[in-house]
Amino acid sequence: MKTKITLKKIAKEFDVSISTVSKALKDSHEISEEVREKIKAFAAYYHYKPNSLALNLRNQKTKTIGVIIPEIVHHFFAKVISGIEKKANEQGYNVMICLSNESYEKEVLNMEMLSKGIVDGIIISVAKETEAKDDYTHFEELISDGIPIVMFDRVVEKIKCNKVIADDFGGGFLATKHLIDEGFDKIAILTTPDYVTVGKTRMEGYIKALENHQLKIQNDYIIRIDEYSDVARQIEKLLQQENPPNGIFAVNEIYAATAIQLAHKKGLKIPEDIAIIGFTDGLISSFTYPSLTTVAQHGRAMGEKCFDLILNEVNNQDTQYQHHTEVIGTDLKVRESTKVLK
Amino acid sequence: MKTKITLKKIAKEFDVSISTVSKALKDSHEISEEVREKIKAFAAYYHYKPNSLALNLRNQKTKTIGVIIPEIVHHFFAKVISGIEKKANEQGYNVMICLSNESYEKEVLNMEMLSKGIVDGIIISVAKETEAKDDYTHFEELISDGIPIVMFDRVVEKIKCNKVIADDFGGGFLATKHLIDEGFDKIAILTTPDYVTVGKTRMEGYIKALENHQLKIQNDYIIRIDEYSDVARQIEKLLQQENPPNGIFAVNEIYAATAIQLAHKKGLKIPEDIAIIGFTDGLISSFTYPSLTTVAQHGRAMGEKCFDLILNEVNNQDTQYQHHTEVIGTDLKVRESTKVLK
DNA sequence: CTGTTAGCGCATTCAA
DNA sequence: TTGAATGCGCTAACAG
Numbered sequence: 001m002k003t004k005i006t007l008k009k010i011a012k013e014f015d016v017s018i019s020t021v022s023k024a025l026k027d028s029h030e031i032s033e034e035v036r037e038k039i040k041a042f043a044a045y046y047h048y049k050p051n052s053l054a055l056n057l058r059n060q061k062t063k064t065i066g067v068i069i070p071e072i073v074h075h076f077f078a079k080v081i082s083g084i085e086k087k088a089n090e091q092g093y094n095v096m097i098c099l100s101n102e103s104y105e106k107e108v109l110n111m112e113m114l115s116k117g118i119v120d121g122i123i124i125s126v127a128k129e130t131e132a133k134d135d136y137t138h139f140e141e142l143i144s145d146g147i148p149i150v151m152f153d154r155v156v157e158k159i160k161c162n163k164v165i166a167d168d169f170g171g172g173f174l175a176t177k178h179l180i181d182e183g184f185d186k187i188a189i190l191t192t193p194d195y196v197t198v199g200k201t202r203m204e205g206y207i208k209a210l211e212n213h214q215l216k217i218q219n220d221y222i223i224r225i226d227e228y229s230d231v232a233r234q235i236e237k238l239l240q241q242e243n244p245p246n247g248i249f250a251v252n253e254i255y256a257a258t259a260i261q262l263a264h265k266k267g268l269k270i271p272e273d274i275a276i277i278g279f280t281d282g283l284i285s286s287f288t289y290p291s292l293t294t295v296a297q298h299g300r301a302m303g304e305k306c307f308d309l310i311l312n313e314v315n316n317q318d319t320q321y322q323h324h325t326e327v328i329g330t331d332l333k334v335r336e337s338t339k340v341l342k
Numbered sequence: 343m344k345t346k347i348t349l350k351k352i353a354k355e356f357d358v359s360i361s362t363v364s365k366a367l368k369d370s371h372e373i374s375e376e377v378r379e380k381i382k383a384f385a386a387y388y389h390y391k392p393n394s395l396a397l398n399l400r401n402q403k404t405k406t407i408g409v410i411i412p413e414i415v416h417h418f419f420a421k422v423i424s425g426i427e428k429k430a431n432e433q434g435y436n437v438m439i440c441l442s443n444e445s446y447e448k449e450v451l452n453m454e455m456l457s458k459g460i461v462d463g464i465i466i467s468v469a470k471e472t473e474a475k476d477d478y479t480h481f482e483e484l485i486s487d488g489i490p491i492v493m494f495d496r497v498v499e500k501i502k503c504n505k506v507i508a509d510d511f512g513g514g515f516l517a518t519k520h521l522i523d524e525g526f527d528k529i530a531i532l533t534t535p536d537y538v539t540v541g542k543t544r545m546e547g548y549i550k551a552l553e554n555h556q557l558k559i560q561n562d563y564i565i566r567i568d569e570y571s572d573v574a575r576q577i578e579k580l581l582q583q584e585n586p587p588n589g590i591f592a593v594n595e596i597y598a599a600t601a602i603q604l605a606h607k608k609g610l611k612i613p614e615d616i617a618i619i620g621f622t623d624g625l626i627s628s629f630t631y632p633s634l635t636t637v638a639q640h641g642r643a644m645g646e647k648c649f650d651l652i653l654n655e656v657n658n659q660d661t662q663y664q665h666h667t668e669v670i671g672t673d674l675k676v677r678e679s680t681k682v683l684k
Numbered sequence: 685c686t687g688t689t690a691g692c693g694c695a696t697t698c699a700a
Numbered sequence: 701t702t703g704a705a706t707g708c709g710c711t712a713a714c715a716g
Binding site: 016017018019020023029030031032035054056057058059060117 | 685686687688689691692693
């Protein structure tokens with residue numbers, strides 16, 4: 001293999017010292033024009049590029065930040081990443097992406113490896129398994145070691161760090177209220193198990209909206225989807241109840257789109273017989289039939305905010321500063337699945 | 343800020359040398375049990391972790407692979423990444439993801455930064471703008487500098503490196519043949535401009551299938567979508583032709599799903615009046631109405647293969663070895679949009 | 685104008 | 701059983 005070109009090699013080539021080369025390549029006026037030029041020409045010819053590892057080691061800064069997400073094959077997370085990456089790029093930062101695959105163990109592993117000096121800070125959305133386990137010592141540890149951390153979307157209340165979340169409560173409220181306003185009164189929710197905080201929070205918004213309109217909260221209208229068994233089957237059961245709902249609020253896009261399909265299958269008209277609304281930042285919604293009304297999350301904006309916060313913290317590691325939680329608003333994208341023509 | 347704990351600090355703490363600490367933490371028998379234990383206890387207490395930068399610098403290996411993709415908000419690319427990441431993880435490698443955003447300039451920038459020693463190898467799918475520009479000197483440069491490169495999906499013929507592609511020709515052929523076999527004979531294609539090689543190759547498969555069945559190739563059935571203007575409008579025009587097609591092969595999922603919507607809008611029955619087939623590894627297809635038949639790409643498998651190849655090359659940089667192109671097969675996922683009940 | 689030295693954090697060889 | 705010295709690639713303070 002061709003070994004990479006270094007200052008040392010250039011120095012040897014011209015029989016000068018390493019620092020002479022270093023200065024020459026930096027166009028230092030300390031070096032004679034003649035030497036400078038020939039060194040620069042040689043370096044250019046061999047595509048000399050200063051080794052980042054060496055620089056980082058020296059500067060104690062890597063200009064890269066780590067991002068840990070549960071899954072990359074989720075439109076929302078992909079959006080967040082694109083937001084982070086955009087901002088990072090503007091500031092000359094790199095992004096190192098790790099996937100926890102919703103596993104606690106992989107999350108811990110990722111945190112550990114990122115904390116070995118390769119990144120200046122970490123942006124993370126917590127794995128479901130971690131939320132279920134309710135064990136956050138790995139976060140506390142890194143924070144106490146002085147590594148800046150920003151959490152987004154799936155955040156941990158009790159950990160002290162900057163956070164960026166969507167307005168899950170408001171979004172859940174908005175979605176439910178929209179269904180009520182459109183005249184639906186038997187509203188079910190397709191949500192996650194309670195340990196998934198975003199699902200839980202969206203449901204709180206749902207409940208609040210029902211209460212506000214004096215609608216009863218019915219336990220058989222609250223479906224906590226178990227992803228490890230047949231999702232469609234669980235939704236189907238809801239539709240087959242004796243007293244089925246005429247409106248469904250799904251806390252994510254897949255549940256909503258699946259509900260649409262199952263409603264079709266059962267011969268229900270959407271939205272006349274049953275209205276459906278989702279919660280997402282995804283693409284599927286526009287292509288379902290009828291197209292799906294959703295509460296829009298702004299993944300990209302969240303990503304950008306995450307980067308702002310982490311950068312801020314990286315740049316002010318010495319000065320003490322207050323952590324806070326940034327809430328990114330959601331809004332309603334009304335499409336056909338809830339729009340009854342009157 | 344709390345500064346990170348290092349061997350040096352531990353050494354000072356116990357008034358021993360750095361190398362003693364280093365050895366103790368490695369459980370070297372050279373060090374007395376007593377010293378070893380107290381050093382290890384101290385290190386554990388302060389979460390000592392060897393600095394990766396220092397290690398990498400020393401070992402001249404980073405155990406991280408750079409990946410450059412045009413867009414992360416594409417299900418296909420996300421899948422590839424998840425494949426790469428999975429394999430990487432198994433081998434103790436990290437993945438650094440960069441986005442070119444389809445821009446030539448950003449691609450070059452990314453390549454340059456990755457080539458400064460932070461990664462052992464690069465996996466890349468070429469930006470559209472680069473394909474359009476037809477300028478690949480940045481690849482040649484890195485390769486001549488001895489940096490292993492693997493290209494996938496959007497690859498460059500003339501660059502000598504390992505490649506992983508989907509069977510685009512075969513997939514295009516398969517899709518078109520399927521439509522023909524189902525009884526459709528006026529088949530249009532929604533494709534990309536010719537400089538996007540995957541689109542072009544899929545179209546070649548389309549043409550081959552038509553030829554095989556003695557069907558005429560009609561220029562007004564070949565729509566090269568310009569993404570910078572209104573996509574829907576361009577597809578609509580196709581449907582409004584005097585002699586409209588009764589089958590459409592779209593080289594990606596979005597075009598196909600959009601075509602479905604527009605066909606609805608025009609009152610066409612799918613697949614009776616017009617059959618539609620896509621090419622993808624995405625999620626939308628299962629949720630359109632009717633659900634979309636597609637040629638399935640195996641993004642994850644491609645990602646895994648990419649990592650295998652790059653790892654192989656990283657581990658054999660000295661030994662000369664042959665580059666080759668790995669073709670990952672595609673297959674038909676028949677759904678409702680092409681299935682005429684007879 | 686050019687070179688020496690020191691140091692970033694670590695592992696390793698060799699000497700004590 | 702411990703420590704000093706060296707080097708990975710680079711910069712910067714300082715000396716000549």
